[in-house]
Every structure is written in C-alpha cells, then in structure tokens.
Amino acid sequence: MLTDNHVRQVVDEIDGIATRMLGRGLKDTVLLTTPPTAEELLSDAPDVLQVAAFATSVALHQLLCRHGAEITLLVGHSLGEISALVAGEALTVAEGTEVLCHRILALREHDTSGGRMLALSCGRDRAEQILALLRDGDAVVAVDNGPKQTTVSGTPDALTRIEAIAAAIGVQGTPLLAPHPFHNPLLQEARADFARRIAGVRARDLRTPVYSPILGRYYRAGEELGPLLASHFVTPVHFGDSVRRLSDAGARIWVELGAGRTLTNLARSIDSSTLALVPLAGRTSSVSEVAAFLRPAAAPAPPAVHTAAPLSVGAPVAGPAHVPVPDVIPVSAPSPAAPAAAVPDREEIATRIRQLYARILEYPEEVFEDAAELEADLGVDSVKQTEMFAQVAEAFGLGMRPDGFRVADYPTFGAVVDFVHRSAPPVPSPAPAPAPAPVSAPPVTPAQVTPAQAPVDAPAPAAAVPDREEIATRIRQLYARILEYPEEVFEDAAELEADLGVDSVKQTEMFAQVAEAFGLGMRPDGFRVADYPTFGAVVGFVCAALDGAEVAVR
Incomplete structure (x- = not known):
C-alpha cells in the first residue's frame, strides 16, 4: 500500500503524532528493510503494534475508497472501533491517532496486571463453564465471537489454568497478540484516566454509519466519545450478536480492513451466506479488485464483449439412395443457401431469462422488470448473481466470459438481458426442405449399391465418462x-480459501468456468459453492455430474 502517495501521507501523519506522544513511531520500528513480526512487536514494542494495526485499517479504507469502493457500514472490533470512527469521518486521522495514543498512555501508566488474552475454540456458554472452575475472578469473558470462538482476558496465572482446563476437555486455547487484558475490570483505573484524557472529544457528522459491538448500537453525531471509548476497557465485545443482527438487516458482504482474515472468518462462521473479502490476506483479490467489486454500478464501464461468429453452413448433402431403385430416382435438388443466422430478439431473451430466474429464486416472473435492481430490490446477493449469470451463460451458449467481466457491472435485470442480447451467438434458421426433382436414371441393381450408399441408422456408442484422474x-x-x-x-485436501487464499467470489467464477469446460448444464437447485471448499470436493462434484448421479447438496 505504501506505493500510493496518499497512503504514505496518511501513514506519515499517524507516525508523526505517535512519535511525538509515545516516543516511538512506525518508521523507526515497523517500516524497516526487514520489518519485525507481530510477535516481535508484542515483545519489544507493544504500543507500536497497536499503532500499526490502526494505521493499516485507516490507510486500507482510504485506499479502497480512492479506488471507487462504496462501503455502507463500518463495524469496529475492540481497538478497531477507533479506526472505524476515523473511516466514518466521526474523527479526523489526526484526532483518531491522538485518541489512540491517549488510550495507550493510560494503559501504560495504570495496567500493572501483566494480563493478556486467550481465544477459546468454543461458544460463550462453554467458556463460562470453564471460568466457573476458577476460584478467583481474575479472568472474564472479554469477547463473544460467535459459536466457534470466545476470548477471555485475565492475569497470566488465570489464563495458564484456563488453557490447561480447556485442553483437558478438547477445547483449543490460542494466546492472542494483545498487550493488555482488554474488556476486563482489571483495567478500571486505566478506564478512568483514558476518559479524563479525551474529555470533550465529540463525534463529527458521520459520512458512513459506525456500529459498535460493545455498545450494541450505532454511534451518533455530536455525542461525547470519551466515556464511550473508555468504557471499552471494562466492557465485553458482543461481535457474534452484532454479526447476526446486521445480517438480519441485510449485511451480506464483509470486508476485512486489516492484515488478516480473522474477523471475516468469524463472520462466516456465524452466517455462512456471508461473502468475505480480504484485500490484504488473499492472493486472488487485490485492493484494486476488491474496490472494483464494491464500486457503485450506477455508471459501469461496459466490459469488452466478443460476439461469437455466425455458424458456418456446410454443403448440401444428397438424400440416401433406396434399394431397390426404380427407373426414376427422387434426388435432392441443390439446396439454396441457408438463411442468415438470426439472433433471438430481446423480448425472447428477456422471457427466457425471466423464467430461469423465477425458477431459481422461486419468485413470480412479474418482479423481473428491466429496472429491477437484483440486490437492492430483489435481495439477490453478489454470489447468487454470479451463479445465476453462469446458468444464463450455459443456457444461451455464451462460452467463456470476456476478460474484465464483472457481475457487478450488470446490477439490474435489464442489464443482464442486454448483455446476453449483445453476446448470444446467432442461431441458424432451419433451411427449407429441398424439393424432389424427377430425374431419369439407368436401372440399378441392388448389387451395385454398396452399404455405404444405403446406410442403416445405428445407435451412436455412448460417450465414455472421463475417469476421476483425467x-x-x-x-x-x-x-x-x-x-x-x-x-x-491443487491436491484433493487443499482448502481453496483457507490454504490457497481463493475467496468465495473467485471460487464462484472458477466453478462457472469448470461448468462451461465440462458442459455440465444447469446446476442443481440448492447448489452453493461453499459446499465444495476443497479442490477434491470440486472434482468429486464434476465426476458425479458427468456420471449422471444425483449431486448431493447440503
């Protein structure tokens, strides 16, 4: 990201304030020829680790927006709420950096617990059962991340015992790169000092709404932020409940504004229909690609469309001879040139796509008007649109999609119809039947007619299904x-997203190309790319489909 001039300016601004207030900044600690690992920063410069996380989120958000991305809602996670407030323009970059530094200084002065945080691979109820086995209250549930992860915070001794208990009952404990026991009453003194330090800081008018999983509500323009942000030190994070609430309200695409994929993985564990985009963690979705995917489609750049050439028409073929042959043989007159191939008219294409979409979505056909926005009006998310577009391509024989093709460029039903109308290969009109002409011919005995001249229709041998290895x-x-x-x-066990960094949008596009390459036709109702997470699962699906077996869909 640092190759972008604007990003460098943002990082320089954050670095200057951090150096002035904390005595250390990013340039002399992180932005080195050989940068330190996160573990090394936690050990040697834990304060700068927090500044680096903040700077990454703020810079990435600005870079995505500069590339045209439209983000409609921001959700912070613990420290990330300060980054979200900056991204939403409730705070300027300078104000957000100063708030962060005051937070660090309050913790530096008042947290003497030596505490840390531990992620447990279980839901909140089970985590609380583990905590109940401790005699003291030095550890608490700090973050409810949903059914698969709960984070606890506490003193080193308490966390050591919790990790041992968890291991004994088959629950994995993972120490986090957190320099303090956040969301714990142990930080009460730091909370009071932090609130005092940032007293009077108020939220500006927000350009983008910011939801707080700690407060359980949206931030409001004009409200004082000091008491709210300070309360984070001692108040748990309800991330799982927040994801469920926002998903119920229509949130479908989650973008990780950070260096990893932790939060988007958690979101997907809570709502499997979530589309996760990780511009800094995946090898297949760069910042520019994610931004393009999130760009408003009001005036999309039309992709280059390569229209298929008309089908060539072969030479006329005489009808078969008959045995025995009479004196006058009906032979075909030369066939006229076949009529020019015709492209289906737009209304015919619209009708076919309308029927297809209505069947897939179980919607009445009447809702598919030209102006209907597939996502905004009909609730069809981008992954489902990609799958439906693939079925349209199969139905109309469009072949491989042109380079630069993006489903987001066709947000309305009418735009989809127009694309197909431009791209569909012409369909040859049937040539008129040749008129027989009586022609005199010498008598021909059956012996003079070879089997090749009098073919007998035979069933074509069944095409062999390729074996699995092929x-x-x-x-x-x-x-x-x-x-x-x-x-x-690409081994059978390779997880396409977890191991190879292929996000769900890219997987959907690749699956469509596989379907085209193998001529699989319409995919079964209920098909979801997420049900085939490994390379081997994709191969298994194709094998079953080619074999004519019913493909199981979970």
Missing part, C-alpha cells in the same frame, strides 16, 4: 491458469 488434471490445469499458481498446490 477430470482432476483438467480442473487442476484450469485453476492453475486462472490463478497463476503451480499445479502441484
């Missing part, structure tokens, strides 16, 4: 070409 090889070559990865990484 299918795997073809998909491996296709995926390697699309992602520019070595073929060796």
